[in-house]
Amino acid sequence: MQIRILGTGSGMPNQELNNSCVLVQTDSRTFLWDAGEGCSRSLLDIQMPENELDAVLITHFHPDHISGILMLIQMLYLQGRKRELRLYLPERENEFRAMLQFFYIFPKRFDFDLQILPLSRVSEEFPEISICKNDHLLGYKDLIESHNLPNELRAFSLKLSSPQGDFVYSSDLQTTDSIADFARGAHTLLVDSGHPELQQIQKLRDYGIKRILLTHECRPETKKWLSENPDSRYQEAIQGHKYVI
Numbered sequence: 001m002q003i004r005i006l007g008t009g010s011g012m013p014n015q016e017l018n019n020s021c022v023l024v025q026t027d028s029r030t031f032l033w034d035a036g037e038g039c040s041r042s043l044l045d046i047q048m049p050e051n052e053l054d055a056v057l058i059t060h061f062h063p064d065h066i067s068g069i070l071m072l073i074q075m076l077y078l079q080g081r082k083r084e085l086r087l088y089l090p091e092r093e094n095e096f097r098a099m100l101q102f103f104y105i106f107p108k109r110f111d112f113d114l115q116i117l118p119l120s121r122v123s124e125e126f127p128e129i130s131i132c133k134n135d136h137l138l139g140y141k142d143l144i145e146s147h148n149l150p151n152e153l154r155a156f157s158l159k160l161s162s163p164q165g166d167f168v169y170s171s172d173l174q175t176t177d178s179i180a181d182f183a184r185g186a187h188t189l190l191v192d193s194g195h196p197e198l199q200q201i202q203k204l205r206d207y208g209i210k211r212i213l214l215t216h217e218c219r220p221e222t223k224k225w226l227s228e229n230p231d232s233r234y235q236e237a238i239q240g241h242k243y244v245i
């Protein structure tokens with residue numbers, strides 16, 4: 001399995017970093033996990049053929065994880081993609097379809113079939129992928145309930161299992177506790193180190209994970225702890241770098 005991290009930025013735009021996006025490839029499949037701003041240009045940089053992607057998975061609807069999706073869809077259309085593309089969303093697929101129309105993106109005109117599906121169904125087609133609902137969006141609960149909004153507070157972490165080892169992508173989290181069982185024993189964990197507190201990142205040492213890649217712009221106290229207490233399991237994720245399991 002090859003894991004190429006296309007965006008290591010956080011929710012704050014950064015001159016050097018793209019927003020969250022990971023290209024995950026096995027011998028037979030190619031997935032894009034999140035589609036933050038910069039994803040289309042990154043795919044052009046690596047000259048990925050237009051028919052290569054099997055599916056795009058979106059973990060939650062924060063802009064830094066979805067902001068590149070319109071340009072990605074438009075690029076694949078203009079490149080003349082022919083193969084069906086599956087786009088898995090965390091919630092509200094019908095409103096997403098309406099939003100495409102709002103932006104004058106009409107899948108009927110594409111040469112490819114764009115299947116928009118709930119992320120909860122991803123393992124029906126791709127049994128090697130599993131998902132875990134995490135605690136990232138729970139802080140909005142009061143606001144959403146008090147205003148009777150349709151947001152479903154659905155944020156997910158993703159796992160790709162393989163005989164060589166599992167890759168887990170936490171996406172954004174409040175706490176690593178919310179994915180403890182899901183991440184335990186993974187070969188490689190790509191983890192949000194911008195939101196969870198240092199103690200939450202330290203806890204990952206006890207989960208039997210071989211490699212912990214810190215992304216989403218590390219908290220300063222986490223960086224300081226790592227520089228003072230080097231641990232070969234922890235590395236800052238490097239944008240553009242390819243990691244192999």
Ligand SMILES: [Zn+2]
Binds near residue numbers: 011
């Ligand atoms: Zn984020």
